[in-house]
Amino acid sequence: MSNEKSRQINGPTGLTDYHVTLANNHKVIESRSIWMFMIVVLICTLTGVLFGAYLTKMILQQNPTVQYGKSTEDLNIIERNKWNAKSSQFNLSEFKLPVKRIIIASTNTENCNTTTKCIERVQKIQEKHQTDGLNDIAYNFLVGDDGGIYIGRGWEYQGEHTKGYDSDSICIAFIGTFDVLQPSHQQLHSAHGLIEVGVEKNHIISDYDLYGQSQLLSRNDNSPGTLLFDIIKTWYHWKRVAY
Template identity: 25%
Template sequence: MPSSRVPLRDPCPFCLIRIQNSTENIINENSPLIQRRPIRETVDSKWGTLLFGLLIFILFFGCTIGFYLIGVETGEIEPHDVLLYSSRYNWKAENAQSNIDLALPCRNLLLLYTNSSPCFEYNDCEKEIKNLQKQHMQSNHSDILYNFIIAGDDRIFEGRGWKYASDVPGYNDNGTFSVALLGFPGDHDPTDAELDQLILLINLLIANHKLIHCFEVITKPEEEEFFSTVINQIQRTFIETRCS
């Protein structure tokens, strides 16, 4: 009796390929439990930017140190060559009543002491300068007597300044700049820092045509011995201190 079973057809080649590919992706007992992700071949952009910025900073810092060292060796950069200056506005000076104009450029530089208490901190020096102005104005002077005052904090305080004549008794002509050292003669000798500030101030006066290049340094006779070192330094720094 003939069989009723229908013979099976051979599967199509395309179907066999699909079955094979699907079975390869099935996890079996031989498959590893942990699979490693492929390692990135490029560095994350954020870390790359950070690294680039760090390299630029190191380059800039190195160049800065290099230029500073070169400047120190050649003397082009001198941190102490800065005028420490306090204007009338800074120390809150009273308005002057009436001052006489200087005859610029001046011929003389008067060095003297204020004969008042010294100071060594800015706040204390500011108070001393204000007290000086008050005392001088109460003594029928129109303002503080001096053009500039060098205080113990190594700062130059503006008195009558760059334009108006000083009013030191006996030296109140309009062809003289006066620079007073805050303190008493003998009790407070000029320090190296104060002398440096004085030299810088003189340079500015000459450069701005406020003082002639061959100026004469004068002092009160009773104070001359206390300024001998300062005068010698000025003469060594400024070759021509007298006009021919």
Template identity: 40%
Template sequence: MKTILVISLCWALVQVFKVVSQRIINGKRAANLTTAPGDKNCCYATAYILSNYLSCKGACPNVNIVLRSAWGAAAPTNVSALQLPVSFVFIHQTETPACQDPTSCKARVKDIQQYHMSIKGLADIGYSFLVAEDGTIYEGQGWDRVGAHTKGYNSRGIAFSFIGSYSTSKPPVAALTAVKNMIQCGISQGKVASAYHLYGHRDVNPTSSPGDALYHEIHTWPHYSHTKP
């Protein structure tokens, strides 16, 4: 009972902070204030980082989640709130070497963020969550923010990207189970609609992601949809 109360209180504080932060940002826009170069980005980043540090561990007790602050994420240049609950869940692969331990996985996730921001010109790492082969989940955009993962559906869905390439073999059971548990956790928290639709990245965009083996695997998952949204 005490644990539930603490989690509920922490969640409420996060939501209040997000509302206040967004009002501050909107107030600056409305006032059309003259600011130093990069000041708007700083405002977005500050709100984002503080909100991230207030995130509650233990919200998904059956999943090991590494928050952005723990893997050393760079601050985003822009943040947009995602309208919840989302109706779509997309499965991706990063098409990078896989990783199985905290040190290499943190480095891999940081490399992906740097590539997304520096090379692709995104405001942040594109995926909602990234999944290591040992079943650890790395927070990307998280539940509450619009990502840049699935063209045409970023504002309506979240994406789990398995770290690695899965054309010939699917991810280990630990990784697959972690994503299933995360989706259920998202439903219980009101982040994902109970009647959500599950898709592979290739179902809606011209890509080989999430790889043939992983794509065939998710066909067996609950809520996989054979009809395009």
């Protein structure tokens, strides 16, 4: 009788083998439940982070001025007389506003980070363009690393920048070369603010298309440069194929 009882009793607690096994199974189940809970929490956290990043990207693409700061009132517009522009050599062709397209270009020159240097750069660009036989500086606007927006042909007159697209496009040229250097925050902010002004004043249609200049040129051209082009490809209005 004592031998039989010793087989049923496990230690001083008086638990049977069945009870011990049941308790161990509960511990295993409890441990697995904790691990499963932790895995679910981790998956939910990662999903939330990824969704938040995706949502942020979509917001920036639909309204990229959120990224660079929206303020059209503090845009630094430099009129032609302020950068001592020369007169056009011939009469310029007027736009039929609003235009439907924005073209982002680069001047493929050295950049400039002060108003004095940017004025010198814009003057040299105009001189070269007119020497090459153009009526005036080719672009509608130029934006410098100083944050200034230098008026070329402005909203009223067609540019001579992208053959076949000049009559219905506003061309914004970033002063500099952007295959190695990134455009500055100031340049991006100024470009976005200028576009917003154009839409508000009905110079540009609200559902405009946006391209890098090299997309529309038949010749091999690196304007607006690899790094700037990579940025504008994330903008909501950028189009892959021109129509």
